[in-house]
Structure formats: structure tokens, C-alpha cells
């Protein structure tokens with residue numbers, strides 16, 4: 001179905017963004033392939049899943065948007081567990097819930113993340129000590145550069161902290177995602193995140209029933225406004241708006257001694273939330289007259305309090321960036337994909 005002038009605000013969780021030139025919705029994988037090939041002939045094109053990692057400009061997107069609504073999950077049992085292949089348009093959290101119900105393990109800590117399965121490799125989604133790369137084996141990909149439809153091994157995607165080649169330059173569309181999951185006879189995946197271990201009342205490294213991990217993660221996420229809720233404007237966001245900066249160990253030593261940090265190879269990862277708060281931008285903060293604000297529950301979430309524009313979200317993002325740069329000399333990098341001329 002072709003629709004003209006659909007507002008991208010209606011397709012994104014930040015609820016901002018002007019009209020799409022035209023919108024093609026794909027309900028089957030064959031349709032997705034046909035729509036994307038068709039869209040390549042246009043001036044510009046954009047694939048949209050759940051719109052939960054997108055900031056789209058108020059003047060919209062003057063090209064073709066392909067909305068991914070494909071469905072289907074199939075699996076094979078293996079000696080180690082299960083191999084699962086999932087259509088790109090499957091809603092991520094419903095899929096995770098189904099794996100937990102079936103007694104499959106590996107995804108439970110990624111419960112409550114919005115969006116679609118097809119977008120999950122784009123920024124190598126992660127939470128509570130688990131990243132997609134822990135369980136992703138390969139993706140079926142339609143490559144815009146070559147026109148080829150082929151399976152790519154996870155290693156070819158260069159998955160890293162909130163990044164992959166798909167987020168940075170490799171254009172095309174993920175059609176199917178394949179995971180290697182365990183089964184709960186193995187007792188669940190070891191808990192790797194201190195806050196989660198604390199809430200579960202276990203020690204880091206303990207194996208916990210996946211259903212218990214899922215319910216605890218959902219409760220933790222809800223307390224931070226990180227589970228979508230139409231009635232809670234703190235969740236009208238793109239999740240964390242900035243990634244945690246990675247700096248050299250030498251630079252990290254120049255920061256205040258109480259600034260949290262974690263070693264990443266020879267470098268050091270900093271807490272973006274700590275930097276923002278200690279630069280004087282607190283939860284609930286908004287610029288005068290703006291409908292965009294910092295979540296009252298989570299420093300890293302920039303939210304739409306109802307009626308915000310993309311320009312207001314971008315203005316707040318720049319304010320946060322400048323505050324942290326001036327105070328600590330650290331440049332915060334936005335995590336969502338920005339469509340339009342909004343953030344340098």
C-alpha cells in the first residue's frame with residue numbers, strides 16, 4: 001500500500017518528525033524486498049521498524065519510507081540449544097517474551113527494549129550486561145550497493161558498543177535475523193550486571209531462571225521510564241539519547257576521582273548520565289518554553305512532554321552536549337539515528 005504525507009511523528013516513539021514523501025508498508029518478506037528495490041530508484045529512502053531509535057526533523061523526509069511489518073519465527077533444535085530465525089518486522093519484546101515462555105535462554109536480559117527484530121543488529125542492542133552480539137549468528141540482508149540478497153555472518157557486521165556497519169554506512173535492509181539460544185535445562189545465562197544481580201538477590205555470575213530475569217529487568221526498566229507507555233510521557237523518547245563516551249585512560253585520569261568508569265581494552269568507558277548530571281543538567285530539566293525535557297526518571301532520556309518539535313529535542317540535545325563539553329571536555333555522541341539537518 002502506498003500512502004503519501006504520513007507524519008513520521010506517528011511512526012516514532014519520540015513522536016516528532018514531519019511527513020514522509022511516501023510510505024510503503026511491507027507485510028511479507030517478498031513485499032519488503034520488492035518495496036526496498038523499488039525505493040532505491042527514488043532520490044532517498046529510509047527503512048523504519050518501530051521508530052524507537054529515530055529523531056526525524058520537523059520538515060520530514062522527502063523520500064520513500066519502507067515500514068517493516070513482516071512476521072514469522074521458525075526454529076531448529078541443535079545439540080547445544082536452538083537456532084531461531086525471525087522475520088525483521090517481529091516486535092522485539094514480544095519475541096523475547098516468547099523465547100522465555102519456551103524455555104530458551106540468552107535474550108531475557110534484553111526484555112522491554114522497543115522496536116523490531118530487524119533493527120536489533122543495527123546498533124547491536126544491549127542492556128543489563130548482554131548485547132545482541134552474544135547470541136546473533138547471522139542476518140539475511142538485501143544489500144543496496146550490490147542488489148544481492150544473502151546471509152551475512154555476525155562477524156561481517158562489525159558489531160560493537162551500540163554500533164555496526166549497518167548503522168554507519170552499509171545500506172540495505174535486514175530481512176531475517178538468526179540467533180543461537182540456549183535452553184533453560186542449562187539453568188539460564190549467568191547474570192553479568194551488578195544492579196540486576198542486586199535486584200535478583202544473587203551474586204554476579206549466578207545463573208537465574210530466565211522468567212525471573214525478564215520480570216526483574218522489566219521492573220527495573222519501568223522504574224527508569226524505559227518501557228514504552230502511552231500514558232507516561234517520560235517514555236516518549238528514543239531511550240538513551242547519548243552513548244557512554246569511551247576515552248583514553250590518560251584522559252579519564254584528568255576527570256574527578258568519583259567519575260564512574262569501566263575499562264574497555266586499553267580505553268575507559270565513562271557514564272554519560274554522571275557527566276550530564278555533574279555538568280548541572282538534571283532529571284526533569286527543560287529549556288524555557290520548550291516541550292522537550294530530560295526524563296524525570298532517567299538522565300539519559302530526552303523526552304517529548306507532548307507537543308514538542310524535533311527542533312526542540314535537538315536544541316536540548318545540543319544544550320546537554322555543550323554543558324558536558326564545557327565542564328569536562330567530553331563530546332557526547334547521540335545514540336539515535338538522526339534524519340534531517342538537526343545535530344552536527
Ligand SMILES: Cc1cc2nc3c(=O)[nH]c(=O)nc-3n(C[C@H](O)[C@H](O)[C@H](O)COP(=O)(O)OP(=O)(O)OC[C@H]3O[C@@H](n4cnc5c(N)ncnc54)[C@H](O)[C@@H]3O)c2cc1C
Nearest residue numbers: 047049050051052053115116118119125126173174238239
Ligand atoms: C524507551 C526506550 C528504551 C530503549 N532501550 C534500549 C536499550 O536498553 N538498549 C538499546 O540498545 N536500545 C534501546 N532503545 C533504542 C531502540 O529501541 C533500539 O535501538 C531498537 O533496536 C530500534 O528498533 P526500531 O525497530 O524501533 O528501529 P527504528 O527506530 O525504526 O530504526 C533505527 C535504525 O535502524 C534502521 N532499521 C530499522 N529496521 C531495519 C531493517 N529491517 N534493516 C535495516 N535497517 C533497519 C533504520 O533505518 C534506522 O536507521 C530504546 C528506545 C526506547 C524508546
